Every structure is written in structure tokens, then in C-alpha cells.
Amino acid sequence: MKKFLLTTAIAGLTAGAAYADDVNIGIIFGFTGPLESITPTMADAAELAMSEVNASGLFTLGNIVPVRGDDGCIDSGLAVATAERLITSDHIQGIVGADCSGVTGAILQNAARPNGVVMISPSATSPALSTAEDDGLFFRTAPSDARQGQIAADILRDRGVNSIAITYTNNDYGAGLADAIKTAFEAAGGTVTMVASHEDGKADYSAEVAALAAAGGDVLVVAGYVDQGGRGIIRSALDLGAFDTFELTDGMIGQSLLDAMGSELQGSYGQLPGADNPGTQMFQDLAAAAGIDGTSAFAPESYDAAALMLLAMAAAGSTNSADYKDHVMDVANAPGEEIYPGQLAHALEVIAAGGDVDYVGASAVELIGPGESAGNYRELEIQGNEFTTVRFR
Amino acid sequence: MDILNALVLLGNFVLIPALSYGSQLALGALGITLIYGILRFSHFAHGDIMAFGTMVVVLVTWLLQGWGVSLGPLPTALLALPAGIVATALALLFIDRSVYRFYRRVKAQPIVIVMASLGVMFVLNGLVRFIIGPNDQNFADGARFLFTVRDFREATGLDEGLGLRVSQVITIITTLVVVSGLFWFLNRTRAGKSMRAYSDNEDLALLSGINPERVVTITWLIVAVLVTVAGTLYGLDKSFKPFTYFQLLLPMFAAAILGGMGNPVGAVVGAYIIALSEVGVTYAFRKFLQYLLPESWAPDGLVQLLSTDYKFAVSFVLLVVVLLIRPTGLFKGQTL
Numbered sequence: 001m002k003k004f005l006l007t008t009a010i011a012g013l014t015a016g017a018a019y020a021d022d023v024n025i026g027i028i029f030g031f032t033g034p035l036e037s038i039t040p041t042m043a044d045a046a047e048l049a050m051s052e053v054n055a056s057g058l059f060t061l062g063n064i065v066p067v068r069g070d071d072g073c074i075d076s077g078l079a080v081a082t083a084e085r086l087i088t089s090d091h092i093q094g095i096v097g098a099d100c101s102g103v104t105g106a107i108l109q110n111a112a113r114p115n116g117v118v119m120i121s122p123s124a125t126s127p128a129l130s131t132a133e134d135d136g137l138f139f140r141t142a143p144s145d146a147r148q149g150q151i152a153a154d155i156l157r158d159r160g161v162n163s164i165a166i167t168y169t170n171n172d173y174g175a176g177l178a179d180a181i182k183t184a185f186e187a188a189g190g191t192v193t194m195v196a197s198h199e200d201g202k203a204d205y206s207a208e209v210a211a212l213a214a215a216g217g218d219v220l221v222v223a224g225y226v227d228q229g230g231r232g233i234i235r236s237a238l239d240l241g242a243f244d245t246f247e248l249t250d251g252m253i254g255q256s257l258l259d260a261m262g263s264e265l266q267g268s269y270g271q272l273p274g275a276d277n278p279g280t281q282m283f284q285d286l287a288a289a290a291g292i293d294g295t296s297a298f299a300p301e302s303y304d305a306a307a308l309m310l311l312a313m314a315a316a317g318s319t320n321s322a323d324y325k326d327h328v329m330d331v332a333n334a335p336g337e338e339i340y341p342g343q344l345a346h347a348l349e350v351i352a353a354g355g356d357v358d359y360v361g362a363s364a365v366e367l368i369g370p371g372e373s374a375g376n377y378r379e380l381e382i383q384g385n386e387f388t389t390v391r392f393r
Numbered sequence: 394m395d396i397l398n399a400l401v402l403l404g405n406f407v408l409i410p411a412l413s414y415g416s417q418l419a420l421g422a423l424g425i426t427l428i429y430g431i432l433r434f435s436h437f438a439h440g441d442i443m444a445f446g447t448m449v450v451v452l453v454t455w456l457l458q459g460w461g462v463s464l465g466p467l468p469t470a471l472l473a474l475p476a477g478i479v480a481t482a483l484a485l486l487f488i489d490r491s492v493y494r495f496y497r498r499v500k501a502q503p504i505v506i507v508m509a510s511l512g513v514m515f516v517l518n519g520l521v522r523f524i525i526g527p528n529d530q531n532f533a534d535g536a537r538f539l540f541t542v543r544d545f546r547e548a549t550g551l552d553e554g555l556g557l558r559v560s561q562v563i564t565i566i567t568t569l570v571v572v573s574g575l576f577w578f579l580n581r582t583r584a585g586k587s588m589r590a591y592s593d594n595e596d597l598a599l600l601s602g603i604n605p606e607r608v609v610t611i612t613w614l615i616v617a618v619l620v621t622v623a624g625t626l627y628g629l630d631k632s633f634k635p636f637t638y639f640q641l642l643l644p645m646f647a648a649a650i651l652g653g654m655g656n657p658v659g660a661v662v663g664a665y666i667i668a669l670s671e672v673g674v675t676y677a678f679r680k681f682l683q684y685l686l687p688e689s690w691a692p693d694g695l696v697q698l699l700s701t702d703y704k705f706a707v708s709f710v711l712l713v714v715v716l717l718i719r720p721t722g723l724f725k726g727q728t729l
Contacts, residue, residue: 197702201636201640202637204414207701210672211697214679215677235632240410241405241556
């Protein structure tokens with residue numbers, strides 16, 4: 001027994017020594033749960049940025065090793081346990097994640113803040129995270145839904161719409177977004193006739209549509225999911241002749257909507273995160289070369305989250321969260337040399353030479369306020385059988 | 394003119410949707426009530442056997458569409474309906490032989506059979522998702538509208554419009570045909586009478602030479618017709634998604650209990666009441682009243698009794714009230 005203990009202790013020591021130069025970075029997404037179809041690509045995109053930095057040979061703080069963990073997207077208990085395990089036993093220096101807003105808040109408060117670890121989320125969009133206590137540790141490359149509310153209100157007002165009715169899917173995403181749209185639209189002088197929720201996956205939506213139609217409005221704003229109740233609402237509204245034009249939030253943009261009722265939706269419009277940014281195409285090429293689908297939702301933001309974290313470490317000259325957390329905003333924003341996907345090696349050269357970088361990346365990163373993306377959106381309009389980009393906002 | 398506008402408004406948003414939704418529920422509730430009346434248990438797998446039947450119809454419809462077969466303005470799914478019914482009947486008979494018959498033989502408590510049907514529900518649930526997937530499937534074709542809201546407005550010159558979909562017309566007519574066929578069968582044919590006798594008193598029926606297994610088989614065959622037709626009509630009207638069919642279980646049971654378990658007339662009436670109250674109680678009557686009342690009386694608010702958030706509470710409140718006041722349901726007991 002003594003011998004066994006001794007050998008394992010020696011093995012442990014040598015193992016520890018062999019990996020002394022490793023910088024572990026946690027990638028915590030919902031690999032199970034509602035987002036399980038897009039999270040593998042998000043993680044691949046984040047790891048793409050890490051391997052790009054490793055391959056450059058210019059990251060002097062060590063060899064970056066991604067460590068994946070599952071947050072289940074809607075399972076706060078699992079999420080916190082995962083983060084805790086990655087922090088204490090894998091000694092991760094930062095977290096790329098989490099994905100869904102609820103678990104992101106849970107990890108931030110129960111694992112990241114107590115242990116002082118930086119988090120950069122690519123996809124948590126809840127407005128509540130803007131005001132959460134974060135000790136300067138939390139950033140996101142995704143915009144808050146408060147921003148989308150403003151964009152939607154702008155689009156509606158620019159199109160001369162004076163009154164709207166809003167229906168939202170009855171969860172945090174839908175309620176937060178509906179609230180943001182209502183606030184912004186009323187501030188812009190418009191009238192909101194009714195805000196009504198709908199449950200996903202129900203049998204019949206004629207009651208909801210009847211109430212919305214009775215309240216009236218030029219346009220029906222649908223803050224929901226394209227393969228869920230949102231589609232049922234639109235189907236029913238068209239059938240009953242209640243509304244002709246719809247404003248669709250990001251969850252409602254999907255080809256399946258057009259395939260189901262294409263021609264009847266002509267002239268409806270909506271918005272989706274996206275920027276008029278050469279980096280988007282560069283990222284897609286880069287991802288395609290690595291066998292990753294760069295157009296997958298939140299893949300660009302994931303790449304950017306990982307890249308930002310590594311550049312901030314390089315700028316701080318330290319992998320310690322307490323040191324590099326203050327450099328995240330610096331590398332993300334002007335002034336400095338603009339950095340696009342695939343140019344991380346160049347960025348490290350600039351930083352090593354004492355220069356300043358302005359990371360633009362795949363999703364036109366510009367961090368504002370409490371460290372969240374300013375939010376660029378594409379305004380889309382349904383023309384023919386596809387969503388056409390009208391302009392960028 | 395104003396009265397006409399008000400009526401058209403109500404018709405478009407409340408009456409017609411409630412009528413077609415109620416018809417779909419009625420066919421489902423009839424099946425539940427039949428099974429309860431004859432086999433004496435609550436069939437929890439009802440929503441999922443409905444999904445199963447509709448799935449077969451969808452697959453056959455796609456096949457027919459692939460061959461270029463079409464019914465013109467009518468949906469091709471109507472042609473595929475018989476195939477769906479046969480497949481559902483075989484599935485139901487197989488389930489009955491392999492699961493329910495055992496419990497019948499050992500004269501198990503009804504609650505035990507209910508739990509068995511819960512198990513069947515999960516198996517069917519998985520089977521349907523395994524074959525066709527959990528997503529929305531679109532299989533409606535042919536003309537969508539008989540006339541649209543806009544057509545109606547232009548033709549009549551009224552301010553309000555009334556739309557009528559082909560699927561709604563088919564739903565209402567089919568329900569009429571199927572329900573009257575069922576009542577004719579139960580009241581006029583020998584097999585129907587033996588079913589009612591069996592439902593009334595099992596032992597007496599046995600004494601008078603009625604073969605119970607035959608009655609059970611006929612019941613499942615009728616249920617197969619009812620669920621497949623209901624599921625297909627619902628799918629044509631909205632769309633086919635396994636999860637939604639599972640959710641239909643609640644309003645269907647509410648309808649059957651409201652009308653009185655084991656009573657076919659009650660199931661139909663209950664279904665229409667549930668549908669009408671779900672749509673009607675949550676409807677905002679402002680516009681309707683604006684047409685009817687003098688201008689100075691017109692309401693400012695929405696005149697909505699209950700927010701649509703509580704739509705699903707409506708059927709259950711009705712259920713509780715009926716169970717408190719008339720525990721047997723609106724129509725008394727097993728008069729199958």
C-alpha cells in the first residue's frame with residue numbers, strides 16, 4: 001500500500017510537472033438541452049481561436065488547452081457544479097461561456113465570482129445580465145435583448161408604423177424582449193395596443209389571435225420561436241385576416257417559416273444579429289477550412305469570445321483573471337490596430353511590441369457599458385421565398 | 394349594417410374557429426368516451442395513437458404526392474386516410490392483444506390498466522418520433538381558402554371580413570358524417586346494440602351470448618377511425634407535430650368528462666363547450682360592442698373577461714365546476 005501511494009504520488013508530481021506550462025480555458029456550453037444542436041459548433045469555433053493562437057507560437061504564457069464542460073442550458077445546478085469542477089480540479093484560467101442566460105447568471109454568481117474567474121459569454125442575451133454584480137469579471141460578445149428591442153422599435157418607426165400589438169413566447173427570452181420592444185417603441189412615440197404571451201406547442205392559437213386582433217395595431221410583433229408557438233400565431237393570424245404584416249425577432253427568423261407559408265408573408269420584416277463586417281466572411285472561410293460551419297448561430301461570437309480572452313491575457317502578460325480582466329475592454333475597442341479572424345498571430349506581435357489592438361473579429365466586437373456587445377443587427381425583409389438583408393443597424 | 398359587422402366579426406374570430414377546433418376535439422373525446430364506456434378505463438395513449446395514425450397518413454400523403462396524385466382543391470391526405478385508419482386499427486389491436494387483454498383477463502383494477510395505457514403512451518411517443526421525427530411536418534395541399542377575409546369584404550362591402558378555410562369546412566362536414574354514422578351504428582345495428590349492452594352490464598351481456606372479445610375488437614376499430622380522422626383533420630388545419638398531439642390529450646379528456654364519461658352525446662357537446670369557452674372567454678369584445686352600442690357608450694378598455702394567458706385554465710375551471718355541481722357530467726352516466 002505504501003509503495004502504491006508512493007508511486008501514485010510520484011506519478012502525480014511528474015504529471016503535474018509535465019503540464020506546468022498549460023493554460024486551461026473552460027468552454028462551458030449546454031452540450032445537452034435545448035441548444036444541443038448548435039453548441040458543438042460554438043465550442044469548435046472557440047477552440048479554433050485557441051489552436052490559432054497555439055499555432056502562432058507567439059503566446060508566451062503557455063500552451064492553451066480547452067476543457068469542455070456541460071451546463072445543460074437550463075440546468076443551473078448542473079452548470080454551477082460543472083464550473084466549480086473545472087475551476088477547482090482543472091484549474092481553468094477563464095471561462096468561454098455559458099450559453100443560455102439563466103445558467104450564465106448562475107455560474108457567474110456561484111462559481112466565477114467566488115473564485116475570481118473571468119467569463120466571456122457568446123450567447124447570453126438577457127437584459128438582466130447587464131446590471132448583474134460581476135466584479136468586472138463578466139463580458140459577452142452577444143448584445144443584450146434590450147438592444148434588440150431598440151432596433152425593432154427603430155425599424156418599425158422608420159417604416160411609419162404607429163401602433164403595434166406584441167405577442168411573446170412565455171419564457172425569460174420572450175418576456176424580456178417584449179418588454180424591451182414595448183419600452184423602446186413607446187419612447188419613440190408609438191402606441192402598443194396589447195402585449196400578450198403565448199405558450200409554445202399548444203393545439204390552437206385562435207384565442208390569442210382573436211384578442212390581439214380586437215386590440216388592433218398596424219403590425220403584429222412576434223417574439224417567439226420559429227418552430228414553436230410563434231409560427232402557430234402567424235398561421236392563425238393570417239387565416240383569420242387579423243394581421244397582414246409581422247415584425248419578427250431573431251428567434252423567428254428561419255427558412256422553415258417561409259417554407260410553411262412563404263407567399264403570405266411577403267413584406268414582413270425582422271432583425272437578426274449580424275454586421276456589415278469583412279470579418280464575417282473571413283471567419284466563415286477560416287471555419288470552412290477547419291471543417292466547421294461558420295454560419296451556425298453564435299459560432300462567430302464564440303470564436304470572438306475565446307480570441308478576446310487570449311488577447312487580453314497577452315496584453316496583461318498574465319493568465320490570472322484578476323490581472324487580465326481589466327484588459328478585455330482595451331483589446332476589444334479602439335484605439336489600436338484592427339484585428340480580424342485569422343490575424344490573431346499578428347495581434348500577438350503587435351501586443352508584444354507594446355502596441356494597441358482593436359479586436360473586430362467575426363462579429364464586429366465593440367464592447368460597451370458593463371462589457372457587452374454594442375449589438376449590430378441586420379434588418380431583414382421577406383422578398384420572394386427568402387429573407388433579404390435590407391440594411392445594417 | 395353595424396349589427397351585421399358585429400356578427401361577422403364574432404363569426405370570424407370566435408364562432409368558426411371554435412366550431413372547427415371543437416369538431417376536432419369532439420372526434421377525440423368520442424374515442425375516449427367509447428373506450429371508457431366499454432373497456433372501463435381512461436385511455437391515456439389517446440393523443441399519441443392520434444399522432445401515430447396521422448403520421449401514417451402523412452407518410453402515405455407524401456408517397457401519393459410523389460406519384461403526382463392529387464384531389465384538385467381538396468387535400469391529398471383524404472385519399473391517404475384509409476391507409477392511416479387500417480394501420481392505426483392494426484396498431485390498436487396489437488396493443489390490445491399484447492397489453493390490455495392480459496389485464497382484462499385478470500380483472501385488474503381500472504387504475505392498473507390506466508397505468509398500462511400510460512406506458513403505451515410513452516412507447517408510441519417514442520415510436521412516432523423515431524419514425525417521423527419531433528419536428529413540424531407540413532402535408533396540407535390543395536386550396537387553402539374557400540374564401541378569404543379580403544374576398545368577403547370586397548364581395549359584401551362590409552367593414553369586417555369573414556374567412557373560411559377548406560380545412561374548416563372539411564372538418565365540420567367530416568365530423569357531422571362520422572358522428573352521425575357512429576350514432577346510427579350504436580343505435581340501429583346489431584353490433585352497436587351488443588356494444589351498448591356490454592357497456593350497460595357486462596355479465597348480462599355475457600349471459601345473452603354476446604362475445605366480449607368481438608365487442609372489444611369493434612370498439613378499437615371504431616376508435617381507430619375516430620382518432621385517425623381527428624388527427625388528420627387537425628393536422629390539415631394546423632400542422633402535424635407529435636408534441637402538440639400529446640398536448641391535445643388534456644382538452645379531449647376535459648371534453649369527455651364535462652359531457653359525462655361514457656356518453657357519446659356528452660362528448661360531442663362537451664368538446665364544443667370547451668372550444669367555445671377557450672376562445673370566447675378570452676376574446677376582447679371592444680370592437681364587437683363598438684358596432685352594437687351607441688358611440689357614447691362604446692368602451693375604452695378591451696372588454697376582455699380573462700387574459701389569454703389563462704386560456705387553458707378555462708377548460709379546467711369548467712371541469713371543476715361541473716364535477717362539483719353535477720359529478721356525472723352534463724349528460725348522465727353510461728348511456729352508450
